[in-house]
Amino acid sequence: MSTRDLGRVLEAIVAGVVVIDRDGIVDEINSAACRLVERSREQSVGRPIEELVSGEHALSRLGRKALERGVGFSESQQTLERRTGDDALVDVAATPLFDDKDALDGAVVVLRDRTSRNRLEQLEEEKERFDAFGRIAAGLAHEVKNPLGGIRGAGEILARRSDDPKTQEIAELVVGEATRIAGLVDDFMVFARGERLAFGVVNVHQVLDHVLELAGLDPMSSEVRIERSFDPSIPELIADRDRLVQVFLNLVRNGLQAMEGTGGTLTVKTRMALERRLVTKAGRSLPTLAVWIEDTGAGMDADELHQASTPFFTTRSGGTGLGLAVAEYWVAQHEGALTLESEKGAGSRARVALPLRRSPE
Ligand SMILES: Nc1ncnc2c1ncn2[C@@H]1O[C@H](COP(=O)(O)OP(=O)(O)OP(=O)(O)O)[C@@H](O)[C@H]1O
Ligand SMILES: [Mg+2]
Structure with missing residues (x-):
């Protein structure tokens, strides 16, 4: 096989592949590896493998070990810090390469992205x-x-x-x-x-307006400023409208309760989420809509945040502790994801990511 063919094969591989020579200098790198380490091929070839990632990493450590010992090494679930995207979790495997005379000639390091799995x-x-x-x-x-x-x-x-x-x-x-x-x-x-959802065409902005109207009737919202930041380009989605009302109402109520007596701002924001897509059971990615519900209320410490969506966890005297658990359940039924961020004393932010379409069963 010619070197050009080899290059084409490397490009066709989903995993990141880095080939280093006997001295640990990068000989070849495919584009999957370039994406993972956020460096171009030009910035990588001819440089020591250590330069591909900042700090100590299994990528360079295992590459060097394979060169030193002449046998393969692997480690799974290594965090790869990224400058732009979310951190990735990678499995790293390094294998030594030998020439025709069985002399050590370099090594191949393979990075398998585990994040979506x-x-x-x-x-x-x-x-x-x-x-x-x-x-x-x-x-x-x-x-x-x-x-x-x-x-x-x-x-x-x-x-x-x-x-x-x-x-x-x-x-x-x-x-x-x-x-x-x-x-x-x-x-x-x-x-x-184990109820089935009643799917229909849903305009998420109408759902949010409805939820904010309902919440506005509650006296606890009287001192709160409500801000909407809706992305008008968001198309309608296939979802269960009533369940989404319940999800957003639970989140909005939590936000209002966290600001009760102190006032503050509740921000509801919608965007198309292009940065990270949800993946179907079949491994296909789906275009995703993200809704943020943000308050400037009491916030949670790390412990509370960790427990918040456990059923019956509550810090409110009148609370049942089911609001978030139920919201999380319905979002999961939509093949979506609910995530919470919070800082004690500063406020909280819930993010609901929903696929625009149901994945075919
Ligand atoms: N926006 C928020 N700010 C601060 N704390 C929050 C927020 N949302 C949830 N929490 C914390 O998480 C706990 C659980 O929330 P959850 O909605 O599940 O139950 P609850 O609000 O206590 O009761 P209910 O079942 O009536 O909703 C709350 O009691 C509160 O301590
Ligand atoms: Mg609640």
Whole structure:
């Protein structure tokens, strides 16, 4: 095979490939590797392998080790810091090269980008987590709802039959609380039902306007400034409108609650997300829409942020701790992603990424 053919083969490989000579100088680099290390071929060929990445990295370390020892080495899930894009996770494998006389002649280092696969693994994990909630929810609903019905009925009878106002008051409290718990179980049942989404054509800006209108009726929004920054080029998407209303309402309410009493600004922003695309189960990327809901409220520390979307985690006295878990669930059902960022004392930002279309099953 001629050198030109070899170059074409290298270009056709999805993985990043770096060929170094006996002294660790880059001989050849394909464009997948160039993309990963964010350097051009011209900036790389003829330079020591260490210059491809800043600081210590498995790329150069394993390349050198393969040269020294004459055997292959590999390490998985190495973080590759990027100047522009998100950090990548790569599997690195270095293999020594020998000439016709079996003398060490250089090495090939292969970089396999694990980032998108990890996203799939993450989705899989999320699904398992929700399935576990589902089983708990189904059991909970069964064990709790029937006796609750009885308690509520008994409370109602007691309230009706008693002439004593104090007894009536207590009986009404029983009824009220039993009703509240029944509602909570219903909320949690979301996970158990494994409901199918009712997909339709949805204008996300109308959904957001509707949510902000609903939230505006709440007295807690009276001191808050609401800002919209909508990207008018966003097309309609295929989604379940009612579920999206629920998702955004939960996020907006959290933002408003975080600013309650102090005032602040709630910003709702939409953009086409070209920087990072969601990947379908089949590994295909989908054009994605991103919605940010940002507040300037109390914020969360790292611990709270970590736990925020765990069902029943709440720091609010009236909270059930299901708002984020439910939002996360519906977003995941849309094959989207919900991420949270927060800084204690400064505010929080939720980002909902939604594919514009459903992926074909
Ligand atoms: N925007 C935010 N700013 C600060 N803390 C937040 C924000 N969103 C969520 N949190 C924290 O995460 C917790 C869980 O939120 P989540 O919406 O799941 O439940 P909740 O708001 O407590 O109750 P509810 O079920 O009524 O929504 C909150 O109690 C709060 O501590
Ligand atoms: Mg909430």
